[in-house]
Amino acid sequence: MQLLLIAPLLIPLCAAGITAIFWSRPDIQRPIGLAAACLLLGSSVALLSAAWAIGPLVGQMGGWRAPFGITIIIDVFSAIMLVITGLMAVAVAIYAMGPGAVERDKAGFQPLFHSLILGVAGAFSTGDIFNLYVWFEVMLIASFGLLVLDRTREQIDGGLRYVMLNLVGTIFFLMGVGLLYGLTGTLNLADIARLAPEIENQGALAAVGVLLLIAFGAKAAVFPIFNWLPAAYHTASMPVAAIFAALLTKVGVYAIIRVFTLIFAHDTAFFGPIIGVIAMATMVTGVFGAASHYDVRRILSFHIISQIGYMLVGIALMTPLAIAGSVFYVVHHIIVKANLFLIAGVIREEGGFFGLRRLGGLWVTKPLLGLLFLIPALSLAGLPPLSGFWGKFAVIRAGLEAEAYILAGVALSVGLLTLFSMIKIWNEAFWKAAPVAPTGTVKGDEPPATRWTRRERAASYVPIMALAALTLTIGLWTEPFAALSMAAAEGLLDRQGYIEAVLGTPQLAELTGGVE
Amino acid sequence: MNGVMKSSLILRTMAPLVLWLALPVSIIVLIQGHNNPGGGFVGGLVAAAGVIFYALGRGPEAARVIMRVPPATLCGAGILLAALSGLPALLDPSAAFLTHLWWMTDYGLGTALIFDIGVYLTVVGTATAIFLALIRG
Amino acid sequence: METLFAITIGILVAASVYLFLARDLPRMLIGFILLGMAVNLLILVAGRIGSIVPALVPAAETALLQGTANPLPQALVLTAIVIGFGLAAFALMLIVKSQRLMGTVIPEEMGEAEGDEAATGVALPGEPDRRKDAA
Numbered sequence: 001m002q003l004l005l006i007a008p009l010l011i012p013l014c015a016a017g018i019t020a021i022f023w024s025r026p027d028i029q030r031p032i033g034l035a036a037a038c039l040l041l042g043s044s045v046a047l048l049s050a051a052w053a054i055g056p057l058v059g060q061m062g063g064w065r066a067p068f069g070i071t072i073i074i075d076v077f078s079a080i081m082l083v084i085t086g087l088m089a090v091a092v093a094i095y096a097m098g099p100g101a102v103e104r105d106k107a108g109f110q111p112l113f114h115s116l117i118l119g120v121a122g123a124f125s126t127g128d129i130f131n132l133y134v135w136f137e138v139m140l141i142a143s144f145g146l147l148v149l150d151r152t153r154e155q156i157d158g159g160l161r162y163v164m165l166n167l168v169g170t171i172f173f174l175m176g177v178g179l180l181y182g183l184t185g186t187l188n189l190a191d192i193a194r195l196a197p198e199i200e201n202q203g204a205l206a207a208v209g210v211l212l213l214i215a216f217g218a219k220a221a222v223f224p225i226f227n228w229l230p231a232a233y234h235t236a237s238m239p240v241a242a243i244f245a246a247l248l249t250k251v252g253v254y255a256i257i258r259v260f261t262l263i264f265a266h267d268t269a270f271f272g273p274i275i276g277v278i279a280m281a282t283m284v285t286g287v288f289g290a291a292s293h294y295d296v297r298r299i300l301s302f303h304i305i306s307q308i309g310y311m312l313v314g315i316a317l318m319t320p321l322a323i324a325g326s327v328f329y330v331v332h333h334i335i336v337k338a339n340l341f342l343i344a345g346v347i348r349e350e351g352g353f354f355g356l357r358r359l360g361g362l363w364v365t366k367p368l369l370g371l372l373f374l375i376p377a378l379s380l381a382g383l384p385p386l387s388g389f390w391g392k393f394a395v396i397r398a399g400l401e402a403e404a405y406i407l408a409g410v411a412l413s414v415g416l417l418t419l420f421s422m423i424k425i426w427n428e429a430f431w432k433a434a435p436v437a438p439t440g441t442v443k444g445d446e447p448p449a450t451r452w453t454r455r456e457r458a459a460s461y462v463p464i465m466a467l468a469a470l471t472l473t474i475g476l477w478t479e480p481f482a483a484l485s486m487a488a489a490e491g492l493l494d495r496q497g498y499i500e501a502v503l504g505t506p507q508l509a510e511l512t513g514g515v516e
Numbered sequence: 517m518n519g520v521m522k523s524s525l526i527l528r529t530m531a532p533l534v535l536w537l538a539l540p541v542s543i544i545v546l547i548q549g550h551n552n553p554g555g556g557f558v559g560g561l562v563a564a565a566g567v568i569f570y571a572l573g574r575g576p577e578a579a580r581v582i583m584r585v586p587p588a589t590l591c592g593a594g595i596l597l598a599a600l601s602g603l604p605a606l607l608d609p610s611a612a613f614l615t616h617l618w619w620m621t622d623y624g625l626g627t628a629l630i631f632d633i634g635v636y637l638t639v640v641g642t643a644t645a646i647f648l649a650l651i652r653g
Numbered sequence: 654m655e656t657l658f659a660i661t662i663g664i665l666v667a668a669s670v671y672l673f674l675a676r677d678l679p680r681m682l683i684g685f686i687l688l689g690m691a692v693n694l695l696i697l698v699a700g701r702i703g704s705i706v707p708a709l710v711p712a713a714e715t716a717l718l719q720g721t722a723n724p725l726p727q728a729l730v731l732t733a734i735v736i737g738f739g740l741a742a743f744a745l746m747l748i749v750k751s752q753r754l755m756g757t758v759i760p761e762e763m764g765e766a767e768g769d770e771a772a773t774g775v776a777l778p779g780e781p782d783r784r785k786d787a788a
Contacts, residue, residue: 003606006613013599020592063605063615111592130729137736144743148750156751157763160678163744167685170740174692174733181726182699551712557735646742650749 004050005059005072007043008082008125011036012089012118019110026105030097033110037093040117041086048079052487056501058127066503067191071127073502077327077488081124081254084334087470088246089117091463095342096239098460099349099452104237107149115142116243123251127502129177130187132255136173136219140166143248146240147232158235165228169218176211180263183208190502193262193495202267209264209271213256220252222312223281226305230289233304234297234354238345241297245304246338250330253311257326260315261492268318276316280410283309287417294356296344296429299421300337303380306414307333313395313411314489317402324489325394328481332387332474336376339467343373346460347429349452356425361434370430372461375468377426379475381419387474390482523573531573535582538566546636547629556632560639567640568647576648583644591641598634601627658698665691678748678758682741689737693730700726 003010015036022028051057056075060066074082096104096113119139126132148159181187183204184195199205214225221229229249233241256275264271286306290299311333314326344354350366351359363370379386382393392415399408452460474481491497542563549555571579583590604627605615618626665687672684700723708724710717717724752758 002609002612006602010599010602010613014596017592017594017596017599020588020595023586023588023592059612061612061614063612108588111588130732134732134736137740141739141743144747148747151750151754153754153763156747156754157760160744160747160751160760160763163740163747164678164681164685167740167744168688170736171685171688171692174689175695178692178696178699178729181696181729182701187725551710553709642739646746649746650742 008121011040012114016111016114029110034093037089041090044082044086048083051076051079058501067186067188070131071502072125073127074125075491078124085120092239092243095463098456112142112145120247127189128187147236155235158232162228162232169215172211173215176208179208190499194499196263197266216252216255220249220308221305222278223285230301233301242338242341245341246334272316275312279309279312279316283414287414290421296354300340310395320489322398324485325398327488328485329391332391335467336379339376342464356428359429360432363430372464372468377422379471381422382415385475387471390478527573531570535566535570556635560636564640564643567644587641587645590637594634594637598631601630654702662691662694676759682744686741696729697726
């Protein structure tokens with residue numbers, strides 16, 4: 001059990017180590033990378049079934065007892081996130097064998113990719129707030145390296161914007177952690193959760209909450225600190241953009257959900273409205289930003305921001321249904337958004353460009369691609385019976401039940417605008433007649449130099465089909481996924497259960513006597 | 517190479533001497549980390565400083581040659597070693613990952629030393645990689 | 654002692670905010686490093702400043718003696734310094750790279766990634782070139 005508990009950390013760590021040893025041997029790196037991704041997925045599924053059956057799984061690293069050592073805790077929510085991380089790792093590891101694989105692997109794609117997965121998996125499984133900070137940084141440094149993999153001018157520029165804004169977010173996180181330690185004298189999340197309601201200086205605790213909200217918000221790209229995302233994501237190579245779109249912002253969302261249900265749950269009256277307003281502003285700015293763009297990658301980047309808003313609704317309302325809706329939405333969004341980025345890469349290979357004005361007629365030449373695009377695109381917009389419909393349904397219904405009518409209304413209308421953006425891509429890239437051969441090249445959007453081989457085509461299409469099938473499955477056979485989300489939400493709202501799982505009941509009594 | 521100034525005769529001559537002085541010192545620092553200030557991180561920095569001094573004196577290419585393996589490989593080996601040092605603890609099913617085992621306590625021999633060697637290699641790899649990339653551009 | 658720390662942190666933050674307002678990236682990076690230092694001091698203060706005896710276990714003992722300093726904030730600061738160093742080193746590499754590739758370290762003069770019409774509104778035959786009109 002102890003080995004299974006750390007498997008999501010150990011597997012990517014070893015994969016990063018081994019692929020770094022074989023730095024200049026892509027032929028060795030690739031099978032190892034794919035095998036590690038599959039192992040990660042397998043162990044995460046095993047963890048999910050264990051956490052579902054027996055509740056939160058806890059391990060104390062190095063055998064140091066709970067508030068003193070670093071705790072690894074995997075509850076249903078963490079396990080769901082780990083499974084989806086494993087799934088994305090497999091999909092992107094296959095997709096990365098497509099066009100451009102040789103250049104990417106020579107630049108060090110594999111070690112950086114697995115370091116990124118390590119950071120993400122670590123953030124999902126830790127029960128210690130300083131450890132969370134460390135995993136965030138592991139993820140961040142790996143993402144820096146991945147973003148500027150090709151070292152083009154465009155990437156360096158986008159990378160600088162991304163790096164500078166994230167550095168500031170990092171500092172805010174560190175500040176929040178330092179002050180939280182000053183207030184509670186502990187870094188263990190469960191221990192902090194136990195002490196938080198009893199702290200005399202609740203004002204200082206609220207200030208820490210705001211600092212952490214800024215820090216996580218910067219990672220999650222919420223309003224008004226989202227600018228780095230559309231400035232950087234579209235410059236990355238497509239597999240990198242897909243894994244970023246799937247996981248990076250979601251780690252920020254995960255941290256917000258985890259910390260605000262655990263530590264600041266007693267202060268919902270203060271944080272609820274703040275997060276609610278942020279959620280609405282995020283939804284609206286994201287969708288309007290997307291409406292004004294004509295590059296597939298940038299439209300998709302802005303839609304990430306808009307969707308983050310939906311995920312925050314659960315934390316704003318703090319009802320079981322709302323949080324379950326958020327969890328479901330995160331899962332749905334990761335699958336759909338990663339798939340759309342993967343498809344954007346294929347559109348570029350098949351159609352030659354990312355710019356919508358230069359694309360066209362793909363429906364005639366590539367009907368399969370059109371069909372594969374429609375599934376995640378309509379799911380993103382929230383059309384039944386696809387997965388996005390159920391996510392939006394849960395979030396909006398929770399809003400109506402909590403009488404947050406404005407929030408629910410904004411969520412509804414943003415869904416319509418999302419549909420508009422997706423139809424724009426559909427019309428321009430697939431439906432309209434192919435434009436006459438365009439003249440001149442544009443920075444960052446030159447057509448690919450060589451046609452792709454059959455193997456590369458298979459590597460690109462297989463993950464897209466698998467993810468589209470998954471989207472359909474979640475949409476048509478929703479019940480088990482909804483039940484999982486409900487279980488995750490109940491676990492998140494059961495603070496006492498989390499605290500007892502980490503600290504243990506007898507230990508708890510012993511500790512309460514010894515607080516200074 | 518074009519960005520590097522031609523170094524002086526003294527620097528060129530001293531470079532190997534400093535390197536061969538830094539390496540044993542770094543190992544001593546690594547091993548005494550068991551009970552005294554020191555350890556893999558500091559030891560790794562000392563060793564990396566030696567390599568960097570060598571690169572300043574003889575140029576980054578010469579430093580790459582004397583390192584024999586690419587910095588990334590050192591880094592990867594270090595990470596792997598540190599990760600694997602936690603595994604022997606799992607032979608005892610109730611123990612947690614990274615619970616360190618000691619074989620000869622007096623000399624500080626145990627899985628913690630393996631972990632420290634891993635840290636040492638990672639730090640040497642990372643620090644030299646950063647520096648060599650900076651002076652080459 | 655706390656007052657001295659508070660004043661130092663204040664000065665560091667003021668200096669870093671001033672540097673963040675600069676147009677060029679090297680100054681912003683120095684601002685980030687200074688801000689990191691300020692936060693490290695903040696963590697030390699948050700962990701209470703008391704004893705200055707190093708937190709080392711003497712050879713014959715098995716636990717820390719009474720009256721030694723709290724080692725946890727020191728460990729946190731050490732970790733934060735290492736991470737901050739890594740981030741700063743990477744940012745510095747990017748700045749050096751941008752100087753070599755684009756000949757500038759001022760974000761507004763780059764306009765590679767944010768060039769809005771760049772990959773979007775390119776002129777098709779028979780359509781006005783929106784990029785030229787904007788320029």
